[in-house]
């Protein structure tokens with residue numbers, strides 16, 4: 167279970183009100199896509215869920231317990247860029263998360279626990295389509311491969327909640343369609359509740375179970391500091407998409423749309439992404 171409840175949450179930076187009156191319940195295993203104009207507070211909202219920022223007013227709970235005031239292993243995060251460490255290999259990047267959850271003091275793994283961690287990391291690397299790239303460094307990977315790595319790095323900590331801040335925004339459409347297929351599979355197969363910020367409405371409706379929007383109803387320059395963005399739209403996808411259950415459409419209406427002349431198989435290989 168991983169139900170998130172926000173009760174009358176406000177966020178202010180100094181005199182500037184960024185978000186106001188956000189009350190929202192995010193069901194366990196939902197995939198919430200969050201949209202809204204630039205600067206309306208989407209990243210700030212994710213930071214509050216991550217524990218990197220605290221609400222100025224109001225409360226946020228995860229399964230009834232107030233969120234810790236700092237990021238914890240129950241929440242993983244993937245940003246648009248720079249989520250992975252450039253000086254570590256693919257395997258090293260994925261193992262790093264494991265090392266930090268395994269030992270609070272030394273952050274290092276030894277013996278049998280190290281062997282099982284390596285095995286788990288290799289499996290996850292394969293699951294995200296990066297088998298064979300374990301010893302490469304991020305600079306040797308394409309953008310799409312780096313985001314696959316960032317997902318593996320977040321998932322090895324077995325978070326209850328995965329927070330995604332425009333994770334696929336910098337990818338070109340073909341690679342983005344491939345990674346959407348992966349993201350959907352990961353969401354179906356793991357016990358994850360996902361909150362994803364995106365600027366791409368199509369992506370929001372392709373992946374989400376629910377699309378929510380923030381908007382500033384009062385956005386004149388003299389009002390910008392005094393009024394924040396509100397939760398202005400809350401749309402449940404129909405027919406409902408349910409984690410772990412097949413779509414009632416066959417094939418799933420949300421499969422990526424192929425450019426003319428291409429078939430699903432043409433998008434299948436992932437190792438060949440050009441760096």
Ligand SMILES: Nc1ncnc2c1ncn2[C@@H]1O[C@H](COP(=O)(O)OP(=O)(O)OP(=O)(O)O)[C@@H](O)[C@H]1O
Nearest residue numbers: 179180182184202203204205206207208209210211
């Ligand atoms: N640490 C901070 N200190 C002061 N103001 C901040 C801070 N972080 C964000 N802000 C302000 O809060 C507002 C919302 O920023 P945020 O990054 O959450 O918006 P966003 O909706 O994610 O934007 P974008 O879509 O462009 O990424 C902006 O006006 C920003 O300047």
